[in-house]
């Protein structure tokens with residue numbers, strides 16, 4: 001297969017999908033390539049899910065600028081794309097005078113970065129809002145513009161909107177090579193054929209340095225830094241904290257936090273482990289990692305409900321050799337646009353990064369705004385939050401909404417079928433989980449997993465042995481003929 005595109009985006013994480021969403025507003029043929037069956041298969045699926053206010057990054061850095069702009073843009077995008085965001089605010093807590101002085105520095109830096117509403121609260125005021133905080137907390141920096149979000153859902157929303165506006169998403173499409181002629185990008189070679197294009201946007205996360213090298217630009221490297229987490233069941237620790245609670249930051253990052261999710265759980269983490277450069281996909285959790293995050297999070301919130309743990313997970317930060325986001329045209333290869341080194345606050349920054357990268361392409365190509373651009377996406381039914389009358393009406397229209405598949409989270413067959421057939425629909429068990437929450441509750445899919453597998457097989461018209469958990473080769477069952485599968 002050979003096809004043509006004006007712009008090829010490599011990577012279907014939050015950065016690539018936000019870029020595609022921005023490109024789809026214009027009369028440009030835009031294609032996103034993601035090597036896994038699902039979007040957000042990399043760092044976007046495993047992080048702290050905070051829309052940061054923007055006081056952490058040094059003034060004048062791209063991180064600071066994109067963070068503050070991105071945070072503001074999400075306020076509008078939340079309604080437009082029905083994003084799962086709660087504007088919770090956040091605290092950085094201090095336990096001694098030295099840390100109280102750090103809060104003053106953070107506030108000053110935040111004000112330089114343009115973060116609105118920062119305040120330093122005394123211990124009594126902080127405890128009024130967060131009664132489960134340690135009595136050692138003397139004060140905190142309050143950032144009212146911070147929020148918590150559901151990153152996978154946001155990446156899907158960006159992609160769905162782009163697709164309904166004519167952009168294309170090719171999944172299981174791995175970039176193998178980039179053809180450069182006379183110093184300019186000519187085409188992208190993938191396992192699904194060649195795409196001729198003049199612009200490539202490199203949003204390949206921890207692999208962005210490898211993609212850049214394929215196009216002849218070896219000016220930076222990406223180093224993996226892992227962060228582990230523990231997630232708690234929502235019934236056991238309801239109201240433990242209402243907002244993300246950070247410790248005062250260190251050189252390695254923002255520190256180990258205690259944080260609510262938009263779905264009512266609480267998690268603790270992440271630590272920061274520098275990994276070997278060949279460990280970019282290492283998301284294993286470790287006993288030392290668990291010990292560290294539990295002991296450090298207890299300094300802030302003593303009664304961490306460790307007995308209510310439902311899962312542990314890890315994400316890998318893409319730390320660039322420059323220390324900042326690497327954004328914009330490559331100095332070595334014409335047409336190669338970098339979105340590399342997108343570590344935290346990458347989620348928050350994504351819409352601002354997208355605009356920063358797409359505006360010059362629009363200008364250079366003279367592409368016009370799509371007159372029939374649609375700003376939203378199809379509504380996604382959420383049975384458990386509906387009023388009883390609406391639930392009954394939905395069941396009367398489609399009886400599959402009357403069959404609960406995931407009992408922990410009350411997710412119906414109707415919602416799972418909708419998730420599979422949406423514009424960039426679920427192809428795997430975890431794709432269903434992350435779009436609907438089926439399998440995200442206390443039993444972690446122990447009961448609903450087999451039923452979700454059956455529904456995927458039926459709706460995608462594939463044998464049950466072809467249903468995968470998440471990644472390309474993660475078949476749910478052992479296939480005797482191909483001698484593969486059976487492990488996630």
Ligand SMILES: Cc1cc2nc3c(=O)[nH]c(=O)nc-3n(C[C@H](O)[C@H](O)[C@H](O)COP(=O)(O)OP(=O)(O)OC[C@H]3O[C@@H](n4cnc5c(N)ncnc54)[C@H](O)[C@@H]3O)c2cc1C
Nearest residue numbers: 011013014015042043044047048050175205227346347348
């Ligand atoms: C522990 C941790 C905590 C964090 N907390 C926060 C937070 O609270 N707030 C915040 O704003 N940010 C946070 N971040 C940062 C944020 O998660 C990242 O900046 C963001 O998810 C990066 O998204 P991305 O799209 O650039 O990369 P990814 O999500 O990694 O996407 C890259 C994609 O490229 C694909 N790909 C790679 N190679 C190829 C190829 N050859 N062909 C095709 N596709 C390819 C991958 O499969 C992947 O899906 C955190 C990160 C970590 C690790």
